[in-house]
Amino acid sequence: MPLYKLPRGTLDILPAEQVYWEYVKHKAIALCQLYGYQRLDTPAFEDFNLFARSMGEGTDIVDKEMYTLEDKSGKKMSLRPEGTAPICRAYLEHGLYNLPQPVRLYYFATVFRYERPQAGRYRQHYQFGFEAIGDADPALDAEIISMTWHFCLSLGLKGLCLQLNSIGCKVCRPHYLENLKRHYSACLTQLCPDCKARLIRNPLRLLDCKKKSCQEAIETAPKSINYLCQECKAHFESIQRYLELLGIPFKVSHRLVRGLDYYTRTVFEIQSPGEGIQNALGGGGRYDELIEELGGKSTAAVGFAAGMERIILNLKRQNVSIPALPRPSIFIAYLGDEAKAEAIKLAFKLRQAGIAAITAMGGRSLKAQLRQANTFGTSYSVIIGEDEVKSQTVALRNMTTKEQKTIPSTKLEELFRRD
RNA sequence: GUGGGCGUAGCCCAGUGGUUUAAGGCGCCAGGUUGUGGCCCUGGAGAUCGAGGGUUCGAAUCCCUCCGCUCACCCCA
Known part of the structure; x- marks a missing residue:
């Protein structure tokens, strides 16, 4: 595809x-x-x-x-x-x-x-x-x-x-390189092909070779700090x-x-x-x-x-533990078109107040919406249905304790601003 | 540039005695009566079996070529 x-x-x-x-x-x-x-x-x-x-x-x-x-x-x-x-x-x-x-x-x-x-x-x-x-x-x-x-x-x-x-x-350095090259020229026959090339192109890298055959030459090579x-x-x-x-x-x-x-x-x-x-x-x-x-x-x-x-x-x-990235703590679920409009409005207001929120999308069942909230790992869900729209309230559900209460939608902002 | 290993759904993978609706798990979606998540149950979507060619009545499976991924060398962070 x-x-x-x-x-x-x-x-x-x-x-x-x-x-x-x-x-x-x-x-x-x-x-x-x-x-x-x-x-x-x-x-x-x-x-x-x-x-x-x-x-x-x-x-x-x-x-x-x-x-x-x-x-x-x-x-x-x-x-x-x-x-x-x-x-x-x-x-x-x-x-x-x-x-x-x-x-x-x-x-x-x-x-x-x-x-x-x-x-x-x-x-x-x-x-x-x-x-x-x-x-x-x-x-x-x-x-x-x-x-x-x-x-x-x-x-x-x-x-x-x-x-x-x-x-x-x-x-x-030139003086050192001369000595290094002299040392390597003396044992040319036991060097790997790569090292033979290095001797001409980039002698310093001779010291970096990982081949077994070249280790002795490296051990006995002159050291830059002595020059x-x-x-x-x-x-x-x-x-x-x-x-x-x-x-x-x-x-x-x-x-x-x-x-x-x-x-x-x-x-x-x-x-x-x-x-x-x-x-x-x-x-x-x-x-x-x-x-x-x-x-x-x-x-x-x-x-x-x-x-x-x-x-x-x-x-x-090394399994170093890494702190998780911050994610919104509020998920907003809705039922019906009117509630959806309220949900969108509420999310916008919360975000303007600096409170991160994520809303449901599409027309899924409340069950499906909460399932999503669960996988997102938000600690609260806000539920808006027809009743809530009429009474200007929202249902606030704590996802870890399952406690749920109905509060005026205007209260939400100050409630979350505190933590 | 050189050499090894490997290619089956988004991910992990079963299947290479040739004949299968290509299996399973995770994840995703949906249901398990009215507006309530995690566990559980049921169902669904999702794969031109890396690509092309060949052998054959028949190929994910055998052969060839290509491509890609991966590991090591070289080099470098």
Whole structure:
């Protein structure tokens, strides 16, 4: 019967699912208010080059996964594959560098990547992220990381692991990469085919390989933190001191790298305890060179982004109890046309007074109407029949105690306004 | 892009010794005497058995092709 299906890798978020989404959004917004972060929304598509430049040509996201199209004027536009670059673009475009620095921002965004869908991975997914732009202080890294940790705790997730690493800056990273490549070139024969390709394309990702055959090479590989320059080293140590000060548990992992080119120094990731799935709930890091790359002055920045679907997946797995969404507590049933008109009028008046109500529809029996009220779970039903219309009253039934009394219809408003 | 698993009503699914009105449960709708819900009882609607082709007197069932879903790899949130 249906002529169309939802596009591959996308999701209809049905009413029954919305509790989770509202829950996560509310926690996220509360968190940002607590830390003084302000919302900034950007469009779903941008100039192709914004992403090509920021994430780096040669990354899979830019080369293979972007939804790019030419608009009617011939401009190359892309659906956003991530949230940070557009935020930086907006920061520059609207002169947010004139505000007191750092500028603290957050966003919810749909992001698009053309990939084969699987558990916790979609072609369109929702990200929640926050960014602090305009300060290189390691205390700001610590703030972002502590916010991330705080967020996960407030959601009620357990057993999460915070991984931390530093991949250096443009001064010290080239030196490290040389050593990494030398190490891998020496044991080339035992590497998996993917890793052979990585060695040329994206050496940092070598550390991320899951194949058994490559684990030894990773274990014995040089660690980025041993190649940091003075400044990067001091920065990284400082972050760790702040995190210890805050009592936030973290694990320095020399294997942790991030997929996008713009990261400098700090990288971190929050991992769920689950096995065999996309276990990164979110990740972030510092990107001190990105703003300049996009045409601004040299501006330090740090941020984090989380995948909403993955968070929700974990909330379900861990059976975190989610508060129900509010529903109307009054159901209005009627018998006959005159009563129906009264019912519609009454519902409108109640709603104007801020009292949520839902009315029956159609011409079903009272029995059927109350059956509906029952499945809606409203705690009260209002019944209007011919008698009530004549006497300007309504029958108010408490659905849990079954108590029912007749009251003047004008009384209803004040009765419910109280609770 | 590569590889595995799976496609029967909105949902969960029975049925693959070829012959059935394609069964059941949940949900939905309606009834169980006058205007009263949850439990129970009865009834109803709802499926071109993922699509197309082939074999056969006869296919949900066997064969081929395609499509879709799903999981993993790659990549990433």
